[in-house]
Amino acid sequence: MDHITSSPLSRALAAFALLLVWALPASRLAVLPQERALAVAEAGVCRAGQRAPVLPQQWSPALSRVDASTRTDNDLLRIESAAPFQPAASRQWAVEALHLLLVAVVVASLAAGWRLAPLGVIAAVVLYVTVNEPRVDAYRLLWVAESPRLWWQAIGQWSLSLWAERLVAPAMAGLSVLCATAMLTRSLVDGVPRRFPMFFIIPRRLPWRQP
Amino acid sequence: MAPTVNVNARLLVSLFLSVAVAVAVAGCGGGGGDSAAPAAPAPVPPLAQTVVDISGTAAPVGIDYWGDKSAVNGGKGETIDGVPCRQMDETFHVHSHLAIVLNGQLLTIPSQLGQITASGSTAGCFYQIHNHDKAGRLHVEAPAPVNYALGSFFKIWGQPLARDNVGGITGLPIVFYVTDNGVVTRYDGDPAAIELKSHRLITIQIGSPLPAIPHFTWTGT
Numbered sequence: 001m002d003h004i005t006s007s008p009l010s011r012a013l014a015a016f017a018l019l020l021v022w023a024l025p026a027s028r029l030a031v032l033p034q035e036r037a038l039a040v041a042e043a044g045v046c047r048a049g050q051r052a053p054v055l056p057q058q059w060s061p062a063l064s065r066v067d068a069s070t071r072t073d074n075d076l077l078r079i080e081s082a083a084p085f086q087p088a089a090s091r092q093w094a095v096e097a098l099h100l101l102l103v104a105v106v107v108a109s110l111a112a113g114w115r116l117a118p119l120g121v122i123a124a125v126v127l128y129v130t131v132n133e134p135r136v137d138a139y140r141l142l143w144v145a146e147s148p149r150l151w152w153q154a155i156g157q158w159s160l161s162l163w164a165e166r167l168v169a170p171a172m173a174g175l176s177v178l179c180a181t182a183m184l185t186r187s188l189v190d191g192v193p194r195r196f197p198m199f200f201i202i203p204r205r206l207p208w209r210q211p
Numbered sequence: 212m213a214p215t216v217n218v219n220a221r222l223l224v225s226l227f228l229s230v231a232v233a234v235a236v237a238g239c240g241g242g243g244g245d246s247a248a249p250a251a252p253a254p255v256p257p258l259a260q261t262v263v264d265i266s267g268t269a270a271p272v273g274i275d276y277w278g279d280k281s282a283v284n285g286g287k288g289e290t291i292d293g294v295p296c297r298q299m300d301e302t303f304h305v306h307s308h309l310a311i312v313l314n315g316q317l318l319t320i321p322s323q324l325g326q327i328t329a330s331g332s333t334a335g336c337f338y339q340i341h342n343h344d345k346a347g348r349l350h351v352e353a354p355a356p357v358n359y360a361l362g363s364f365f366k367i368w369g370q371p372l373a374r375d376n377v378g379g380i381t382g383l384p385i386v387f388y389v390t391d392n393g394v395v396t397r398y399d400g401d402p403a404a405i406e407l408k409s410h411r412l413i414t415i416q417i418g419s420p421l422p423a424i425p426h427f428t429w430t431g432t
Binding site for chain 2: 135137140141144145146147149150153154155157158159161162166
């Protein structure tokens with residue numbers, strides 16, 4: 001495997017930014033398939049208009065971890081109603097896990113200094129943008145509010161997940177792509193065989209100045 | 212004959228210039244003679260031609276401003292402003308719409324305001340004024356007809372509402388509009404007293420003036 005000539009700092013920066021981009025999807029992986037199925041089932045019940053019985057027994061991730069001996073009839077009923085949603089939830093969880101595995105491979109390849117790692121970074125960012133529908137509300141709000149005070153007041157009311165999704169992820173996605181592009185450019189310049197006329201790629205020395 | 216032509220031409224030119232100057236002066240307001248007169252209120256914007264249907268569980272409207280932690284000081288299940296928090300009873304069920312526009316940009320009203328989730332041994336409940344999604348539609352649901360006002364919703368939300376402070380946004384000009392049956396009116400009273408009526412559109416303009424009032428519709432009441 002060829003190794004890239006980019007500095008460890010740029011590789012570390014790209015890896016760090018990529019990890020921040022994928023931090024929120026990674027945290028969502030903690031919600032296991034059976035818990036997701038329960039949530040989908042209860043959301044369906046809400047949409048059906050039978051909202052009253054749902055709220056007193058609000059779904060919580062801890063429910064599926066409740067010991068079988070302590071489950072009430074209501075709990076069992078809800079777990080049964082979630083069963084049809086289990087396969088789809090399992091597939092969704094597996095796909096998300098696969099995405100994160102790919103990101104982990106990209107980060108590992110960056111650490112190892114593989115030549116194709118920057119392309120992997122760009123692919124991982126494209127995957128994030130495709131799957132997660134990026135929101136740049138934090139930046140749009142800065143433009144709209146026309147006042148750092150108002151902007152900060154708004155951002156201050158956001159949860160950590162909103163910060164991660166709408167403030168950190170867009171910026172870090174941009175930084176990742178920037179680092180990857182810089183690494184690719186440098187790799188291209190340094191990796192071109194000497195017999196190839198360099199001025200066709202990037203004219204470091206202008207032809208008429210060469211001795 | 213030549214001198215006569217010149218005199219006539221000069222007369223015509225000076226007449227034209229006089230008229231032009233007079234028109235220009237009139238168009239500019241005639242100087243500062245009436246500067247002390249009170250400025251006329253801005254005209255009421257028309258209702259937007261584009262109608263947004265928010266029936267059912269609609270997609271979010273606008274960009275996030277208040278995020279998902281804005282209701283920490285809101286209702287916890289206690290009766291607020293005479294609005295109780297109970298199990299849902301949809302005998303009386305009407306909807307109004309709240310649109311808050313900052314410098315021309317719609318802001319998202321957070322979802323699930325007025326919904327208290329169960330915790331431990333405490334049962335959950337719905338305030339009789341609440342919302343579900345981020346489309347801005349406010350639900351008034353009660354066992355009997357009620358007349359609730361916008362101020363109660365903001366108290367349940369836990370955000371301030373005044374003529375100079377909407378959800379903590381201050382320091383900008385704020386204008387309230389109410390649209391009933393397609394007729395937009397400027398509301399100059401206490402915003403907290405705006406009634407939540409069926410299909411009423413309440414638009415709060417913060418900052419720059421709106422070219423048109425956002426137009427939302429939904430099926431049912």
